[in-house]
Amino acid sequence: MMDLNNGWLIIASAILAFLLCTVSLVMYFRMQQLRALEEGEKIIKKITDNLHIGAFVIRNDSIMYANSRLCEWIGYSREMMKHMKWQDIASLENSEKTASAIQKLREGHVASIEERIVVICGDGSRKCLLVTCQRIMDQHDQSIYAGTADLEEHAYQKNGGFAENTVDPITELPDALVLQERLEHETIENPAQPLALLVVDIDSMNRVNDTIGKDAGDKLLQEAAKRLKACEGSRVYHYRGDEFAILFKNMGRAEVKMHIKRIMSTFTVPIQIHDTRWYETVTMGVSFFPIDADNGRKLIDCAVSAIHDAKRNNKGKYAFYNPRIIQGLRKRLELEMDLRHAVKRNEFTLYYQPQIDLRTGAIAGCEALIRWVHPVRGVISPAVFIPLAEELGLIEEIGQWVLNTACRQTKAWNDQGFPFNISVNLSPRQLFQENLLSLVESALKESGLQPERLQLEITETAGADLFVMSQKLLAIEALGVRISIDDFGTGYNSLNYLKQLPLSQLKIDPSFIRGDHHDQQDVALVRMIVALAAELNLQVVAEGVESADHVRFLKQTHCALAQGYLFARPLGAEQLIEQLGAIRQRTSEIIIPETQ
Template identity: 40%
Template sequence: MRQEAVMELSPQEWEELLQEKDEKLKAALQELADVRRALDKSSIVAITDHRGIILSANDQFCRISKYSRSELIGQDHRLLNSGHHPKAFFKQMWATIGSGQIWRGEIRNRAKDGSMYWVDTTIVPFVDQQGKITRYVSIRSDITDRKNMEEELQRSQEKYRIIAENTSDIISMVDERGDFLYLSPSHRMLWEHEVPNGQIQNLFGWLEEDDREIMDYAIRYVYSTGKGYMAECRIRTERGTPIWTETKLNPILDEAGNVSAVLLVTRDITDRKLSEETIHHLAYHDALTDLPNRRMYIQHVTKEIMQAKRFQSNMAVLFLDMDRFKDINDSFGHDVGDLLLIETARRLQACVEQGDIVARLGGDEFTILLRQIKEQPQAEMVAQRIMAELQKPFDLNGHLMSISCSIGIALFPQDGDQAEDLLKRADTALYSVKSQGRNGYAFFDPTMEAKSLERILMENELRKAIEQEQFHIYYQPKMDIATQQLTGMEALVRWIHPELGVISPGRFIPVAEETGLIVELGEWILREACKQNKKWQDEGHQLKVSVNLSARQIFQKDLVEMVTRILGETGLAPAWLELEITESIFVKMEEATVVLKQLRDAGIQISIDDFGTGYSSFSYIKSLPVDTIKIDASFIRDIHHNQESQAIVKAIVTIADSLQMNVIAEGIELDDQAEALQQNGCVHGQGYLFSKPLATADFEHFLLNR
């Protein structure tokens, strides 16, 4: 407004103008008061002169610094110096504000009581009309909680960095293509690769080519499902020899919950895989002769039958055993008998064509598959060749001996179109040869399948024995090999016939299995063993009793209910019962797993009996709910002087330890065997060295003596 216009205003207009300006000034002052009030409530505000001497401090400043206003006024900020920041930090700050510029930063201060706090600080310089700095206004926000969280996070990150860089496992992160986002330094020790800085490589380039598809699937699975995955792959090293690794893959999620990367924890399992390969070979091969065992032989025959059906070709199965082999064992000992079996295996292999299969079923029993024979005389020629070859003298550790053999022959397709049927009918033909005086061969004839009178009588007597309770339970102790401490006992059934005396389990158990009587007999054995163990428990003997279950019992529908019912009736706690199963259950792996898990859930322990004699493989064992592995006596017999047997036992113990399973050796007869078992890590055992199976009264005497 021009001066002339102002002078022309009337008194009333002057009053209105002054009132308007007064209201604007009040509003501006109120706004400044509101800002100051808000600033005081939320921030630390201080005013210093150009030297940094505090001229003014708000309530927030006093509260957080724990100094009163009078203690702050007239002091400089060195009063609050925590010693955390270097001199260069404050030198740079003063250079900035001294040049008239605003400075921003985070400062750690010390309160009056010695506690530390962090403030996010802005310092604004104010200048006069001549451009000289007259004072500084500092506005600070308390960020102590945030800084504490950051420090805690940093400590956590440092802790996990130390773990990642020093663990023997390989910690890494990869993207969807397998490119490394992070790789812990421990890879150098395991893979023997160096990764230069800035040259992180792709995971697939280090994998064996045949295993890349496995890892590719694993990564894609984690990305697509957001779930973890376990993979086993071989890694190439600079040595040229691949190593086996086990990798656990887990998703890393972003804020939106999407998979942004995959975390891999990789460990070297080469030793375990080598042990598993040893066990796998053992599962499919005879330990003494290294020939295929029954399991592998049946698989081969089944495969060849499919081929023969396709091409309409013929085959022959030969079942062979050596005549009076038991006499050789009894006269010269098992070592000579084993040498005879090894040499027999070698001669049998020399009698057949390439592609034909020779297998050992156990004892002195061998079987041979002749592939693609055109007519019966070809099988007859091979049988004659075998008999002639085995009749040549054997020189075994200075002992010269000649043996004969008996051979049964079944032909495909006329005698059967299943592997087990052909083997069974070849065995029937073999039995016919033996009944006629041995040292010969015979082809299967349907009339041979008629049951022998002895078999019929055995079945009838077995039924009567169950009704009349002619059976008795004997107990064989289980011992700690080193301390000779009794750790448990195995319940073994014995048949004492009123007229025939003691009948070997080897004679009546197979009949019971075939007829199904084993189910009724097995329930009686379990009840008697639990009842007796409960009695011993009440007398102060805290021991676990082991009871054998046949494959037929495992697959009976009410097994779990029957076992738990007997435990309830006898009052024996489940923890004091162990059920021993044979490897034959692996034929029906899925069904067996369900039953065994139910038994384990009931608190009952599970043991694999006669481990290594036919079906077992740790690829099966590690997925089964099993507590104990019993090493078969065939591996213990020569462990004190056979390095291969020692290696097999050590491999079993090593893998069992890694799977947190117990190991017990059976058939220990010599002190040297017990010592060799201890040296190879086996703690528990049973056998005649400690005690033969004992009747109940004798076992009670054994308990009292212990």
Template identity: 35%
Template sequence: MDFSSSEDQNLSYHDLLNMLNQIPEPMAIMKVNSGDRLEIVEANDLLEKLTGYSVAELKTMALDSLLTENSLQSLSLCIQQVRLARYTDTEVTQIHKDGTKKPSRLTLSYVKSSNKPPYMIALIKDITYQREIEALLAMTDKQLESLFDYNPDLIFKLDQDGKFTNVNPIHEQILSYKQDELLGTHFIDRVYEEDVPLVLAHYEHVLRKESVRLDMRVLNKQDEIVYLDLTAFPVISHNEVVGMICIARDCTEEKRTRRKLRESEQMYRSLFENNIDSVITFDIDGNFLKMNEAAEKLLGYTFEEVKGSIFLRHIIPEQQEKIFQYFQKALEGESIQYETVMYNRAEEERYIHVTLIPMKIDGEIIGVHSIGKDLTEQYSLQESLKHMIFQDYLTGLSNPHKFHYDLNALIESDQPYFFSLFFLDLDRFKLVNDSFGHSYGDALLQKVAYRLKSIIPNSGTVYRYGGDEFIIILRDTTIKKTKSLAEQIIKELSEPYVIDQLEIVLTPSIGISVYPLDGIDEETLIRKADNAMYNVKRIARGNYQFHHESLKQKTLGNIRMDSSLRKGIQQDEFSLMYQPQIDATTNKIVGAEALLRWHSRDLGPVSPNVFIPLAEETGLIIPIGEWVLKQACNQILSWKEEGIVLPIAINLSIRQFYYHNFIPSVEKIIQKTDINPSLLHMEITESMAIDQEFATKVLQQLKNIGVKIAIDDFGTGYSSLSHLKKFPFDYLKIDQSFISDLDHDKEGQDMISIITMLAKKFNMRTIAEGVETEKHVDLLKKYECDIMQGFFYSRPLPPSEFTQWKKNWEIQTHL
């Protein structure tokens, strides 16, 4: 077909050109040459505008010269297909005369002539705008996806029937349900039974196109109650409610934050526009990008008034730096929750709870979502009630509410410092209350409160915790200051009280925990101080004690071990090992310490450091201690029959020492085994002597029986020279903590020298335990220690191995 000579045709060439230019798409007519190259023979004005080439220039070009190299393969495939289908299209990249590139849709049609070469018609459509729209939609979807998946609050979608259609991943962490366990099930099945009527009532409001907020309870997979602060709003399509979206904050762990939601465009719009909380989106510089109507109401500004401005100017000045740091953490990928104060347009302070959620697209954070709850009314009410609820009506002291508030503030402060927590209980207060009436008891509590207020320094606060219990927080203190205050409290509160001419004497028992040594959270510090106080009341009223690990409450593991421990007593799973004690001067074996071992059938070998504290706590130490006493006496008797006369030392527990039947039990066993009582040595710790009157009585009874007594671990407990003077000790055992670094610890050597000097002053012999090296031996001999015990000589041995070791030792040392 020759378009330039068309006189023989019905239409003139001019008519054809006019028709070509009337086509509303850029168009070219091309001749197919022998190499399948499409040579442009005619083009319309729109193609001229699209490419930047004139029609005359286009008629000298082939179609492939208007396309990028990457598009040529698509063009070649298109040419092959059009011969078969006579019509096809593909996507290509078109090159403008100025070098710019545009995505385009190429449509080819095939025109075959019987006596001329074939022609093809090309339509080229610019699809740049379409691609931009698609990219924008993709970005929106990713924002929704980020908002959904990274939100720390529960987000779920319900259909009209109240069944789950989508839930976010945090459900598995908070409720322990996987997504497929919830989808298709009815939400009311998860609601705590008592809350079902309330929840259904609010559900009906949402179906009437209302947003609601309520506190409710649900059950997790373990049937445990989880408290939720839930906001629900309708999903509306074509003016009909087709479902609802719910957001629930886990109130059982207040520090949970909301994270981003990821749902459809309709979910995002519903969340943003219908949310009764303020929702604001910031760019990475903290400028306003978008906000909902609730945010406009909170700020008092329309979005247009704040668009592009930085949010920090609305925060009170003293918090701006801290809030900026929170924002930076969100930009690093963290979800952050905090409370702050901001100014609205009227310069009024508004208290808000804020959740910051990073907005991610393809792993890159491009902004931050902020969800704000207005707490102003709650805060105002809280402030007005604070004085009323923080004071004890009887004593005028701060009450438990104020105590917990202050303690939490101390722990959560930006720069927490060392402080002590005193738990104080009045001994025998109940007797006064029951004997003289509550009026006397109340008057007594008021006088105790007055004395405490006069004693406590400015860095301390006294609280009445309930009944006759008081708590003291001593801030910015030291162990030395804490001890000094405890001693002063005991002294002052133990002085007589006069009420209506009646003189009453009470003593306080005090338990102390220390931050951060004993714990860094409120519950741990309170529990440890409370345990220490009850331990004091049990063994030595009218005194004080710092927390010790032996006061730990039972854990689940302890309960299991408790059961095994009871079976161990019945099944004879205990044994005694004996560690020799060597005279430092003669190298003779002068005794042995009996050490208890437990090989449980259920648990295997169990360390004494584990089961002895548990036995103390459960009271099983009483039968175990009696078994140890019997075994030691039987061993003394057995060795005597073999010609070995050797004292055996056993360790007494504090509970055994204070047991009412202890002395009769000792007398009975010694009589039954008929041993020389001087061969039985009993070791007590310094802490057992806190109640001096009781300890003196028990120790003297043991002396009257003929038993030798050693004070164990000297220097590590409640050391007092008065103990050495008042109590009838025969031996003073130096704790191994002084021995372990003795060869390079000058202060330790000085301590050993002082201890041995004190022992000689009070006519006692010294025993050093934990001797492990020859250097230890030489230094202890230098400081005139009498007896040594430790792995340098021998590990603890069963009886049969002990007698063989004794024979070998005597041969080795030529004794």
């Protein structure tokens, strides 16, 4: 029994000895590491404390080391700095931007960063530091950042006042860099002083470049700069491209409005560009510090946003920034991002509105109408997303989807015994696609739909080349596809379209149908359109039919087809077939078939 106890004592002693050795080794290596860090810090201190600029080392956002110059500038001791993170001294005005830059550095997207950082000093004052920083790695593969910092005014003096010498060569005005530095200086050094920033956009700059030439565009910029400088003197900056900026101090809305009116009046006089007298307009946006923005960068962004808001209403106007502008732009951006993925996510669907034969009451065909079923916002009207799709260059892809889907669905109906035709709208951009003919051929071939069952609807387009349109549409007509002109009578070129394009149908705009049918002028116009179509052997469809009075009026004019809420709202493919009986019952009560 004693031998067994002695054995356990020997094992316990061995384990204890092993633990003591392990702890001793850990403590030894830890002491060596601390001595190395201490020696390293001494070396760094010896090197950097004699510098005329600040120096620092950061690990995981914490300040490991700051030299005496940096501590002196921002009013914290070295020991205090060791217990702080860089976010503790950076002002909120630019901490988000700095964090983004450090993230890029951390992920290896850039080798180094240069940032202008506003810091909060120990006494509560603010200073602007020009910081250069790069990433290094320690033995544990942890991110360590080392860098230098200089006071902005020191850097400015060393570079001989670099900002003041930065002048745009065309307008000879201070450029965007000068503007940004002036705004930073004013918002940091004089935070209690209100500022107003007016951004001026030259409306026709791109058109001048495209129609007269780049030299003419430069001439327009120079003349605009002269007029603005004559109005506002040294307040004027050339911000970018066709935009200028004017900085006002201690001015309210009423005073800024007076300056805006004066600027607008200077542009009522035509500008001489070479041999051309050019009448130019400007659009302006205004933002205020600190009401609209708490720093210079945001102040510029708000003023530019106000310009976009003004242009949505009318060119040659101005707008004061309002938070709803940013909200609207953000919603538009979100909608734009969603729209780019809507086709791939199968978020579009087609609705179909029946077209009724006014002689027999039968359903002659349907118009395919696209809807966007957004997963969050619900059904979005094409009036909202189609203009956006055209602007983003997505309309061709969406239009191809509509054409293919409508052809497949109509072929399926035809196979089920429903002899429907289908009308599909073409946007102006689709109409001028080089491969439009092949897209129509492909849609017919893949679906198996007979060409005469398909009708493509076009709208009048300002400035369109009717010869090019005619050649494209003749090639499509040769396939057996019919061409219709939508909203006839509302454009400026209707008669030319009738004369030069291979049309088979006219669709009368709803405004003619919903007018006062006791008004002899309205009646005469509709009768004239129907009679003109009959002379040209064109079928007529009336849109927007909502009452029995509309039907009686149209039958008197001998209009062939009608569509509208009176007969049926746009319906999904399955709903349309389900409600065919109810639609036929409704039309039979309204339309008495004519004897053949």
